[in-house]
Amino acid sequence: MLFFSKTCIYGIRAALYVASLGKQEYVPIRAISEQLNISFHFLTKILQILTQQNLMISYRGPNGGVSLAKPADQIKLIEIIEAIDGSNLFTECILGLPGCGTQSPCPIHAQWAVTRQGMQNMFENTSLAELGRQINELGLRLADT
Amino acid sequence: MLFFSKTCIYGIRAALYVASLGKQEYVPIRAISEQLNISFHFLTKILQILTQQNLMISYRGPNGGVSLAKPADQIKLIEIIEAIDGSNLFTECILGLPGCGTQSPCPIHAQWAVTRQGMQNMFENTSLAELGRQINELGLRLADT
DNA sequence: TATATTTAAGACTCTTTTATCTGAAAATAC
DNA sequence: GTATTTTCAGATAAAAGAGTCTTAAATATA
Numbered sequence: 001m002l003f004f005s006k007t008c009i010y011g012i013r014a015a016l017y018v019a020s021l022g023k024q025e026y027v028p029i030r031a032i033s034e035q036l037n038i039s040f041h042f043l044t045k046i047l048q049i050l051t052q053q054n055l056m057i058s059y060r061g062p063n064g065g066v067s068l069a070k071p072a073d074q075i076k077l078i079e080i081i082e083a084i085d086g087s088n089l090f091t092e093c094i095l096g097l098p099g100c101g102t103q104s105p106c107p108i109h110a111q112w113a114v115t116r117q118g119m120q121n122m123f124e125n126t127s128l129a130e131l132g133r134q135i136n137e138l139g140l141r142l143a144d145t
Numbered sequence: 146m147l148f149f150s151k152t153c154i155y156g157i158r159a160a161l162y163v164a165s166l167g168k169q170e171y172v173p174i175r176a177i178s179e180q181l182n183i184s185f186h187f188l189t190k191i192l193q194i195l196t197q198q199n200l201m202i203s204y205r206g207p208n209g210g211v212s213l214a215k216p217a218d219q220i221k222l223i224e225i226i227e228a229i230d231g232s233n234l235f236t237e238c239i240l241g242l243p244g245c246g247t248q249s250p251c252p253i254h255a256q257w258a259v260t261r262q263g264m265q266n267m268f269e270n271t272s273l274a275e276l277g278r279q280i281n282e283l284g285l286r287l288a289d290t
Numbered sequence: 291t292a293t294a295t296t297t298a299a300g301a302c303t304c305t306t307t308t309a310t311c312t313g314a315a316a317a318t319a320c
Numbered sequence: 321g322t323a324t325t326t327t328c329a330g331a332t333a334a335a336a337g338a339g340t341c342t343t344a345a346a347t348a349t350a
Contacts, residue, residue, distance in 0.1 A: 002237070003257075005146050006338065009241040028296070042339050048298065060297045061347025077253075085146055092147070096154040099285045107279040108222075111267050115260050122256050134252040140244045151308065173326070187309050193328070206317030207325045296347080303340070310333070318325075 008084040010038050011046045013142050015055070015080055016135070019072035019128040020142070026058075026065035036143050046084070053083040072129035081123055153229040155183050156191045158287050160200070160225055161280070164217035164273040165287070171203075171210030181288050191229070198228040217274035226268055 002009070013036055018027050029047055033040040047066050050056040055075060058066045068075060093100035093109045100106045105113060135142070147154070159177050166172060174192055178185040192211050195201040200220060203211045213220060238245035238254050245251045250258060280287070 002146070002241075003148065003239050004241075006241075008146075012240060013242070026296090030296080039339055041341070044297070045299090045339090051297090058297060059347080060295085060345070062295045062349070064296045064347070066297085094148050095157060096147070096149075096151075097158070097280070097285055098288065104283060104285065106283060106285055107276060108267070108271070112264070115263055119257070119260055122253070126253070131252060135242070138249060138251065140242055140249065140251055143243065171326095175326085184309055186311070189327070190309090190329095196327090203327060204317080205315075205325085205327045207319070209317070209326045211327085291350100293350085294348085296345100298345070299343090301340100301342080303338100305338075306336085308333100308335070310331100312331080313329090315328070316326080318323105320321105320323080 004081065005085055007046050007049075008081060010036075010043060011050060011084045012077065012080050014038070014043060014047060015050065015068070015075070015128055016132050017142050018056075018066065018068055019075075020132050020136070022072070024067070026063065026067050028065040031065070049084055050080065053079075055079055055083055068128070072132065073127045075128045076124055077126050077128070077131065078120065078123040080128075149226065150230055152191055152194075153226060155181075155188060156195060156229045157222065157225050159183070159188060159192060160195065160213070160220070160273055161277050162287050163201075163211065163213055164220075164277050165281070167217070169212070171208065171212050173210040176210070194229055195225065198224075200224055200228055213273070217277065218272045220273045221269055222271050222273070222276065223265070223268040225273075 004012075014032050017032055017036055021027060029044050030040055032038070032047075033043045036043075047056060047058070051058045051066065055069055056066045057069050058064070091102065093106065094112045095106060095108055097106050097109070100109050102113070149157075158181055162177055162181055163172050174189050175185055177183070177192075178188045181188075192201060192203070196203045196211065196214075200214055201211045202214050203209070238251065239257045240251060240253055242251050242254070245254050247258070
């Protein structure tokens, strides 16, 4: 049981990778998929979502590919997360209790609301550029191998 | 994308319901499933897990059913969660970054670790009795209708 | 114009989760 | 013993998520 869907995780990783290249040119999805060890066709679908949501720009043909629609320091993680997984991740009752909601939260929900708000703030305040920089400083990689 | 699996949520709700009845007799699974609007056969399977993990006791035949293996104030939510969803929920990297782990966490992971620890503590400290009482005080129901 | 490169789009498959069905096995009551 | 009530166990089905494949459309370049 993952917090984010794989689709969402792959989307974030791909966006981080494109951001890390920091160039103006389009990056072919095939190149991204090979670098990150993500199935090409699957990644294509995911990036289509991001382009449809105006977070990326795509271009067909030779020298085509995708690029960020905005500078990497202006794209917040929350934008990618909500584009792919939707925003209900941060609103639903964790126990699925029928009456439970923001108005009348169950105890777990109330606690979770605090917790969740912290995470949401984090995703709202962290840009691709920022996260990429931090990941780089820590010597972590984006790829599986 | 839910935080807990439906199996886990149903397990918790069923345990809360049995606890709420607070009687010594066995509660038929059919009655629980009807009260909580959960598929009988599905719930049967879930409760089988809980009995196998010694959180519940089951008894066959007329007047049979399930009951809590311990007083409700001695069963912590974490026991049910780990019995059903396992304990890895609280250890994995939220972004699925390859190198990321407890040893060298990515920034998101580090933040998530704090968040997660808070939740884990909550689940470790909250008993069925306690949660049931709170839900009751708030006027929330366990059933879908 | 022809060809190669690249994303777009939709159908399709595979896997996991969720849910249902069926036939036991066990316990009880009569 | 026989019928009834209940859990147990395994097969099956439906739905959703993850991943693959094929064809079409757009672009660049020769």
